Amino acid sequence: MSISGSFDLPFSLHEKFRVTKAGKSTLRRTVDNVLLLVSYPHRKQISCVVGREHLERIDEFVADLRWLDEHGFDMVTDFYIMFAYDSLNSGDSSQLDQAQMVEFFEGVLDRVRGTKFERAVYYECFKEFTHGYCTHQINCGATNFLVQKNGDVYPCHRAQAEPDLKFGNILQLGLPEIAAKGAAAIRAYESANEDLSAECIACEYFYLCYAGCPIERNNNRGNRAYTCGIQKAFYRAQPQRFPPKPDASRRLVDSFIRQNQPHLYDDLSVPRVVKFKTEILDENNAVTAIIARDPQLQTLFRRGAVTLEVNGLRRELFSSHLYGRMTQAALTPEDEVRLHVATDLWDLNAGEGALNAVKLQLLRDERVVYGDEQREKMEHVATVDLYPAELVRTDAGWSLDLAPFLRQHAHLLLPGYGNLLSVTTLKAREYHYAKHARNAFYHLNTVNLPFHEFRFSYGERGDVEKQKAGTPLGMPALRGAD
Numbered sequence: 001m002s003i004s005g006s007f008d009l010p011f012s013l014h015e016k017f018r019v020t021k022a023g024k025s026t027l028r029r030t031v032d033n034v035l036l037l038v039s040y041p042h043r044k045q046i047s048c049v050v051g052r053e054h055l056e057r058i059d060e061f062v063a064d065l066r067w068l069d070e071h072g073f074d075m076v077t078d079f080y081i082m083f084a085y086d087s088l089n090s091g092d093s094s095q096l097d098q099a100q101m102v103e104f105f106e107g108v109l110d111r112v113r114g115t116k117f118e119r120a121v122y123y124e125c126f127k128e129f130t131h132g133y134c135t136h137q138i139n140c141g142a143t144n145f146l147v148q149k150n151g152d153v154y155p156c157h158r159a160q161a162e163p164d165l166k167f168g169n170i171l172q173l174g175l176p177e178i179a180a181k182g183a184a185a186i187r188a189y190e191s192a193n194e195d196l197s198a199e200c201i202a203c204e205y206f207y208l209c210y211a212g213c214p215i216e217r218n219n220n221r222g223n224r225a226y227t228c229g230i231q232k233a234f235y236r237a238q239p240q241r242f243p244p245k246p247d248a249s250r251r252l253v254d255s256f257i258r259q260n261q262p263h264l265y266d267d268l269s270v271p272r273v274v275k276f277k278t279e280i281l282d283e284n285n286a287v288t289a290i291i292a293r294d295p296q297l298q299t300l301f302r303r304g305a306v307t308l309e310v311n312g313l314r315r316e317l318f319s320s321h322l323y324g325r326m327t328q329a330a331l332t333p334e335d336e337v338r339l340h341v342a343t344d345l346w347d348l349n350a351g352e353g354a355l356n357a358v359k360l361q362l363l364r365d366e367r368v369v370y371g372d373e374q375r376e377k378m379e380h381v382a383t384v385d386l387y388p389a390e391l392v393r394t395d396a397g398w399s400l401d402l403a404p405f406l407r408q409h410a411h412l413l414l415p416g417y418g419n420l421l422s423v424t425t426l427k428a429r430e431y432h433y434a435k436h437a438r439n440a441f442y443h444l445n446t447v448n449l450p451f452h453e454f455r456f457s458y459g460e461r462g463d464v465e466k467q468k469a470g471t472p473l474g475m476p477a478l479r480g481a482d
């Protein structure tokens, strides 16, 4: 059996507040009883509640923490901290404000840095802010149960003062019914709570925090966790362990609103995320399945329908979105660089007499927000259509000299492999966009340019190794024949 005990720390606060009616100290007896717990052979947890008084006593707090550790407690693993909060109805005011909680956290951390207690601060003392606590869910009612001796069920000790959060009686209902009633009770309770704050809606740590405990927000009439400030400081102090996750958080905020406070979406200024359609995961809607049903797309995506030739060495190009890899080429102004477009790609969607061209799109690694979608994309540097007059007819299709194009745009190219050339034909591109219009799944699968492409550096050959080291893609540069 595990024993959990809570007492005032530093002990000087016990001495100040926990006296008998006659004003006599209870400290000695309490400390003796606390020390009795040391010999308990099974799991034990001790905790304390931190409020305003603690801010003036951080040195004492840390000293008593060490003292308890020296007297047999493992204060690295068995101790945690909670923060006092004031109910609006209590008229009490022992709660630290947001900034003061951060001050307390940083004050303790500063005093234990480099000791074994530093680990305690990061991992144990504030573990209610980490994963796995009752607060870390959209609805705590379906998974947390406290059963009173008469069989009445509440989610937790806090809830026992909340008649609306009695889920039922375990002597009359089975666990599934209790869980269903619990979830419904918390939904109704959250619905009557203050509307989730704009700060929480935009918070990249919502995936960890979920705006805290609904009862605490209710008692405070707050719209975010009363520990919001320290939670953010705690997460930011450990970015590897608690990285900001804006996308996951946005989805969870959306679920929170839809389940608990759907009235928030009556206001169209509240941002919401696109409802995720699981059909996109159906393998029949995968881009490979769509291509398999469409001979034109099979040509459009055929590996090697476009070939890059550098100083006589050739490499087949492909769509990096489809193949999951990217071709890279280290080019210099002295190189002979040619592109070859195969006949089947040239003929795609190009009937007798159609006016076709090779379409080159040059992009670079500057992020730009474009168009109606307002999506952030690579910056477009140049688009060029090369008609047959500028191309060379070959046995296998059409060929073009890329060197003049590269020289013309050299001043716009970025160092390293920060440049990308996408290659298709006018008619193939038309087919691609017509397919977009006909098939939403194709559109979603190919929302970024899906054509044959390669990344390249453009500079002195001596810079190439340096450029390679700087590439975010880590793929080999184009060198030998293959």
Ligand code: SF4
Binding pocket: 134, 135, 140, 141, 144, 155, 156, 157, 158, 159, 212, 213, 214, 215, 216
């Ligand atoms: S009401 Fe608050 S303390 Fe109780 S189970 Fe839910 S989140 Fe936890």
Ligand code: SF4
Binding pocket: 199, 200, 201, 203, 204, 205, 206, 209, 210, 211, 212, 224, 225, 227, 228, 229, 231, 232
């Ligand atoms: S840390 Fe929690 S309470 Fe604070 S803004 Fe983020 S989700 Fe809201």
